[in-house]
Amino acid sequence: MDKTKENSTGTLGKALEVLNIVASSPVPLRFTDVLKLSDQPRGTLHRQISNLIEEGLLTMNRDHSYGLGLRLLQFASRAWSSNEFRTIAEPHLQTLHEQTGETVHLGVLRGIEVIYLDKVESRQSVRMYSQIGNTAPVYCTGVGKAALSALSDEELNARIGLIEFRRFTAGTLPDAKALLKEIDHIRMEGNAYDREEHETDICCVAAPIYSHNRHFVAGISVTGPAYRITPEILTSWAGITRAAAAAIMANMATQLSPRA
Incomplete structure (x- = not known):
């Protein structure tokens, strides 16, 4: 060299x-x-x-x-604004926001945290405070648990082994056993919930986005205050959140596939 x-x-x-x-x-x-x-x-x-x-x-x-x-x-803004994945995901984030009226996030997995890459703000008068670039623990957020559900059992156990479980609220999952049990449900249903687990009075539903070879790419979520989003509403939004993730994956398959 x-x-x-x-x-x-x-x-x-x-x-x-x-x-x-x-x-x-x-x-x-x-x-x-x-x-x-x-x-x-x-x-x-x-x-x-x-x-x-x-x-x-x-x-x-x-x-x-x-x-x-x-x-x-400045570098991050330029990189994200010209990123092909952002171009693909953005209209689906907007559609999900229009369907629910609440805040929509796009996040990726980084170690045992998620980092939020994009956001469409709620049009409601009372909004939640969040910022693009912020991180949050995987074990008590919708996007985080959706990301964990997409990992192989070996990688899942390795990452969970690094988590120091902290009780942010009364609803925070207390340990690895409880988290693994919930991951099993998420894998069956195709979506994850945060029921006031990271922040009191804030809940969300999230779904994973995969690449063509089933590797986790990102997670999409709808988030809002618990007084406005009842458990019944949150459950009803699971389907449209999964549909938004599926639409992004379908567009990725056609627009990001290798060209001959």
Whole structure:
């Protein structure tokens, strides 16, 4: 390998490591925090962070902790706006929103979390607060449980083994046994529910989206306040949520299939 290319790759890898550490932390990190989580020497890490701040990829907060820079948001926005999957999914998100009047999310699996990629906001006067780019635990969200149901038993058990079950609400599943039991139901029904399991008074129904070879791609969900969405309404929306996922999969099969 060319030495210059090798050094460049190493530098890039170190920079990505720093970005990942900052992005993955639930709380803002200072230099000493990043140093503990990184295997880079102090001097190298200091140069990496300085370069990332100069390039707008990191920002320093008033308390000297780090946050992701606006330039990353620009990159993410451009990548997502030009993404073929987004183009395919977007009209179906809009249709599901029009059918229900509630907030529709599109999310993907990342480790033992889901990250929300797209959203169509509710047209109701009282809306739920959520942001594109936010993450949530897999075991107490509709999209998360739909994603888990799409995994092989081996991969499912491996991921569940990494979960530290925290009770967010009285309805949160307490342990792996309860989650596995629910996964069995989701696999039979083709959709998942969040019945006030992550946030009190918020519920949703979700369905998985697969690729042509049955690999999980994303999950689509309808979410809203429990006082407006009764259990009966939520159950009735399961079918149209599955239909939206199926429509996205059908479009993927024709538009993203390999061309001769």
